[in-house]
Amino acid sequence: MCGRYAASRRPEDLAGIFEIEKWEPEETLGPDYNVAPTKEVYAVLDRPVKDADDPRPVRQLRTLRWGLVPSWSKTPEGGARMINARAETVHEKPSYRRAFTSRRCILPADGYYEWVTGTQERELEVEGKKKRPRKQPYFVTPADGSVFAMAGLYEFWRDRTLPDDHPQAWWVTCSVITTEAETSPLAVAPAEGPRALADIHPRMPLMLTPDRWDAWLDPSRTDADGLRDLLAPPPAGLMRAYPVTTAVSNVRNNGPELLKELEGPEEGTLF
Numbered sequence: 001m002c003g004r005y006a007a008s009r010r011p012e013d014l015a016g017i018f019e020i021e022k023w024e025p026e027e028t029l030g031p032d033y034n035v036a037p038t039k040e041v042y043a044v045l046d047r048p049v050k051d052a053d054d055p056r057p058v059r060q061l062r063t064l065r066w067g068l069v070p071s072w073s074k075t076p077e078g079g080a081r082m083i084n085a086r087a088e089t090v091h092e093k094p095s096y097r098r099a100f101t102s103r104r105c106i107l108p109a110d111g112y113y114e115w116v117t118g119t120q121e122r123e124l125e126v127e128g129k130k131k132r133p134r135k136q137p138y139f140v141t142p143a144d145g146s147v148f149a150m151a152g153l154y155e156f157w158r159d160r161t162l163p164d165d166h167p168q169a170w171w172v173t174c175s176v177i178t179t180e181a182e183t184s185p186l187a188v189a190p191a192e193g194p195r196a197l198a199d200i201h202p203r204m205p206l207m208l209t210p211d212r213w214d215a216w217l218d219p220s221r222t223d224a225d226g227l228r229d230l231l232a233p234p235p236a237g238l239m240r241a242y243p244v245t246t247a248v249s250n251v252r253n254n255g256p257e258l259l260k261e262l263e264g265p266e267e268g269t270l271f
Contacts, residue, residue, distance in 0.1 A: 001084050001114075001178055001201065001203045002083070002084055002112050002150070002176045002178055002203075002204070002205040003036075003037070003083065003084075003113075004034060004035060004036055004112065004113040004248070004251075005035045005109045005110075005111065005112040005113065005148075005150075005205075006032070006033045006034070006035065006109060006110040006111055006112070006113070006139070006258070006259060007029075007031070007032050007035055007041065007042060007108060007109045007110060008031035008032070008033060008110055008256070009031075009108060009110070009147065010031075011023055011025075011028055011029075011042070011061055014042060014044070014061055014108055014147075015061060017108070017147055018044045018059065018061070018106070018108070018213065019059060020044065020059055020060065020061045021058045021059045021060065022049060022058050022059070022060045022061075023060060023061035023062070027061075027062065027063045029041070029042060029063060031256075032254065033248075033254050033255055033256055033258045033259060034248055034251055034253060034254045034258060035066070035109075036066075036251045037066050037067045037083045038065060038066060038067050039065070039066055040063045040064070040065055040066075041063065041064060041065075041066045041107060041174065042061060042062070042063060042107070042108055043061070043062050043063070043064045043105040043106065043107055043152060043154060043174055044059065044060070044061055044105060044106040044107075044108060044149075044213075044217065045059075045060055045062060045103075045104070045105040045106075045154060045217060046058065046059050046060070046217040046218060046219055047060060047219065057218075057219050057220075059217070062172070064105075064154055064172045064173060064174040065171060065172065065173045065174070066083055066107075066173070066174055066175075066176075067081070067082055067083050067173055067174075067175070068082040068083075068085070068095065068096070068099070068153060068154070068155050068173045068174055068175035069082070069155060069157040069171055069173045070082075070094070070095045070155060070157070071098070071155055071156055071157055071158075073157060076157060076159070076171055076173075082095060082175055083175060083176060084175060084176050084177070084178045084203075085100075085153060085175045085176070085177050085178070086177075086178060086179075087151075087177050087178065087179040087206055087231040088179075090153070090177060090231075091224045091227070091228055096153055096175065097224075098155075099153040099154065099155045099175075100153060100224065100227065101222045101223075101224055101227065102219060102222060103153060103154050103155060103156075103219075104151070104152070104153055104154075104216055104217060104219075104227075105152045105153065105154045105174060105217070106149045106150065106151065106152060106208060106213060106216065106217065107149075107150040107151075107152040107174065107176060108147050108148070108149055108150075109147070109148040109149075109150055109205075110141055110147075110148060110259070111139050111140050111141030111142070111148050112139075112140050112141075112148070112150075112204075112205055113137050113138070113139055113140075113244070113248055114137070114138055114140060114200045114201045114204075115135035115136065115137050115138075115201075115249070116135060116136050116137075116138060116193070116194065116199075116200050116201075117134075117135050117136075134246070135246075135249075136193075136243055136246070136265040136266060137243070137244050137245070137246060137248050137249060138190075138193075138194065138200050138241045138242065138243055138244065139241065139242060139243075139244045139259060139261075140197065140200070140204070140239055140240070140241045141239065141240060141241075142207075142238055142239060142240075143186075143187035143188050143238060143239060143240040144238075148205070148207055149207060149208045149209075149210075149213065150176050150177070150205040150206065150207060150208070151176070151177040151205075151206040151207075151208050151216060151230075151231070152174050152175060152176050152177060153174060153175050153177065154172060154173065154174040154175075155172070155173055155174070156170060156171070156172055157170070157171040157172075157173065158170055158171075159171065176205050176206075177205070177206045177231070178203045178204060178205055178206060179203070179204060179205075179206045179231065179233055180198075180202065180203065180204075180233070181196075181197040181198040181200070181201055181202055181203055181204040182196055182197045182198060182204070182233065182236055182239070183196050183197075183198045184196060184236035184237060185236075185237070186237075186239055186240055186241055187237045187238060187239055187240050188240035188241075188242075189240070189241065190241065190242050190243060190264070191263070191264065192264055192265070193243065193264075193265060194241060197239060197241065200241060206231060206233070206234075207234045207238070208230075208234070209234050209235070212230050215230055216230050242261040242262070243261070243262045243264065243265050243266070244258060244259060244260065244261065244262060245257070245258060245260065245262065245266070246266055
């Protein structure tokens with residue numbers, strides 16, 4: 001799954017990486033090292049510019065709210081639960097299938113966090129001696145330092161309780177598509193601990209390699225079967241993972257120190 005990630009790149013940098021044609025300076029977000037559900041996040045999408053004479057899709061950098069609210073929802077309350085969409089079923093689930101064929105995006109990240117319950121902690125939990133085992137967070141990121149381009153969907157939701165000219169009348173929300181975690185060895189693995197992403201968690205965000213960006217973002221591609229071909233996992237051996245401070249577990253903590261690599265799991269969270 002993907003429940004927390006880091007996104008520190010500036011919009012100017014993202015504009016160069018993704019060949020952005022349009023972004024609004026007033027929507028600029030600061031670096032976020034602890035992106036949590038319901039936060040505003042950057043998304044790359046191809047869409048015609050509103051009220052423009054030219055109807056062609058334009059590559060834009062937009063800020064969306066993480067936690068998809070389907071257009072048919074009566075309230076936005078379920079958005080915080082819909083942060084992930086499974087690649088295996090995204091084409092058929094009512095909440096995602098329309099967005100899958102017409103509103104796809106890329107959510108740029110430095111990498112994502114995932115938590116592992118240490119062996120000793122699991123044993124105590126099984127024995128009934130500990131009900132809430134302490135978990136060790138790991139940061140997963142491309143080994144070459146490139147952007148982690150997560151496949152995503154976005155949706156529009158109209159708040160009918162507000163007038164048309166109200167700034168919050170329309171919500172634009174998004175979800176991260178996830179897939180089965182890789183079982184192949186990590187490109188760079190920690191000295192002790194997980195050797196593959198599947199050792200950390202059975203799911204992972206679906207990372208799109210640059211050769212798939214244009215096809216994924218192209219709104220003219222609406223054939224579900226053809227789009228599903230783009231959901232194939234990236235080549236193995238692109239990722240590294242390393243333990244980070246348990247401070248990231250608190251969403252109120254936010255800073256580059258959360259990405260600092262530890263020499264090993266923190267005390268009490270041995271893998």
